Every structure is written in structure tokens, then in C-alpha cells.
Amino acid sequence: MTAILSETTKLRERIVRLAELLYLRGYVHGTTGNISVRTDEGIIVTPTNSSMGMLDPARLSLVGHDGRPISGDKPSKETFLHLAMYEERASSNAVVHLHSTHSVAVSILADTDPENALPPLTAYHHMKVGRLPLVPYVRPGDMRLADEVRQRAATYHAMLLANHGPVVAGKSLEDAVAIAEELEETAKLRLLTEGRPVNALTHDQLAELDHHFPS
Numbered sequence: 769m770t771a772i773l774s775e776t777t778k779l780r781e782r783i784v785r786l787a788e789l790l791y792l793r794g795y796v797h798g799t800t801g802n803i804s805v806r807t808d809e810g811i812i813v814t815p816t817n818s819s820m821g822m823l824d825p826a827r828l829s830l831v832g833h834d835g836r837p838i839s840g841d842k843p844s845k846e847t848f849l850h851l852a853m854y855e856e857r858a859s860s861n862a863v864v865h866l867h868s869t870h871s872v873a874v875s876i877l878a879d880t881d882p883e884n885a886l887p888p889l890t891a892y893h894h895m896k897v898g899r900l901p902l903v904p905y906v907r908p909g910d911m912r913l914a915d916e917v918r919q920r921a922a923t924y925h926a927m928l929l930a931n932h933g934p935v936v937a938g939k940s941l942e943d944a945v946a947i948a949e950e951l952e953e954t955a956k957l958r959l960l961t962e963g964r965p966v967n968a969l970t971h972d973q974l975a976e977l978d979h980h981f982p983s
């Protein structure tokens with residue numbers, strides 16, 4: 769029992785540490801952004817109205833796999849986004865949702881492709897993020913957003929909510945954070961190269977990556 773508690777404590781400390789790293793890098797501001805990890809006991813998620821830069825491991829929320837609060841502070845109001853991802857993705861054990869500036873900017877641009885919001889500018893973007901659907905705008909708190917995410921979650925581990933921000937799922941906490949970072953940095957590259965001719969990776973180059981690094 770002691771060993772199990774200790775693993776949970778370590779996991780909570782990793783969530784706090786990675787949330788702080790995202791905060792320090794400017795990927796979250798105010799009380800935006802939320803992280804969750806799926807465990808046997810339920811889903812550990814960052815609390816509502818909390819700064820990702822100042823989380824307390826002991827106060828992280830624990831909710832059941834159906835979203836019912838079990839312990840800790842009140843869970844993020846966006847926990848339903850995380851649940852929608854987990855419901856459709858048995859292989860995903862962590863979800864990161866950000867309002868990161870460059871990704872949100874791409875989600876606002878009128879010429880962003882709703883089928884794939886970011887072009888394959890780099891190999892790492894293709895390998896980590898892949899095709900990135902743009903989820904139509906739904907007002908905060910409207911549960912139709914959960915349906916929109918759920919519809920895409922089986923096929924895509926990363927998606928961009930229009931006028932809102934990215935939601936990504938990973939096999940592990942570190943994996944999900946790395947995917948979210950890759951997505952935000954590619955959004956930054958997309959904006960830095962805006963209005964200039966760009967050599968995105970070709971179909972053959974993408975096929976070569978898929979061959980050498982199958983997902």
C-alpha cells in the first residue's frame with residue numbers, strides 16, 4: 769500500500785513540475801490550461817481557477833472515470849474535454865489542453881484548413897502531432913464541445929479547438945506534454961513564415977517518415 773501511495777505522490781509531483789514548465793515557457797497564462805492523467809483510481813486533473821505555475825500536488829483533483837469528483841480541489845471546468853479523449857482512446861493515459869498563443873492564433877485565421885490546421889513544416893511535427901483537425905467553435909461550458917472532441921478522438925490524438933486552443937492526448941504525461949509543445953512551436957513557425965513561400969514536407973518525405981517511424 770505504501771508503494772502504491774508513493775507512486776501516486778510521484779505522479780502528482782510530475783504533473784505539478786510539467787505544469788510549471790509549461791507556465792514558465794509562456795504556454796499558459798492566468799488560470800488557463802489543464803492537464804490530466806488516467807490512473808486505476810480515476811483521473812487526476814488540475815483544479816479549476818488554478819495557475820499552472822503554482823499547483824499543489826496534494827490539492828490536484830481526482831475524479832472518477834465518469835467525471836464525478838472524488839477528492840482534492842474542484843476539478844477544471846474543462847475536464848469534460850479530457851474525459852471525451854479518454855473515452856475514445858484506450859491507449860492514451862494523459863491529456864494536455866492549452867490556450868497557447870500561437871496555436872490559438874492559427875485557430876482564428878480564416879484560411880486555416882479545418883481538415884489539417886498546421887502544415888507538415890518539420891519531421892517532428894509530423895511524427896508527434898500529425899494531422900490536426902480544427903474543431904468548430906463552441907462556447908465555453910457548452911457540452912456539445914465534448915461531442916465534437918469525442919467524434920474525432922478515436923482517429924486523432926491532437927486537435928485544435930477554434931478560437932480556443934489545442935487538446936492533445938499521449939501515452940504518458942511526458943508524451944502528451946511533448947506533443948503539446950511540438951504543436952505550439954509549429955504554430956509559431958507557421959506564423960513566422962506567414963506570407964512567404966514555404967517548403968512544407970512533400971508527400972514522399974511524409975511517407976518515408978511513416979515508414980521509418982510508424983505510429
Ligand SMILES: [Zn+2]
Nearest residue numbers: 846867932933
Ligand atoms: Zn480551454
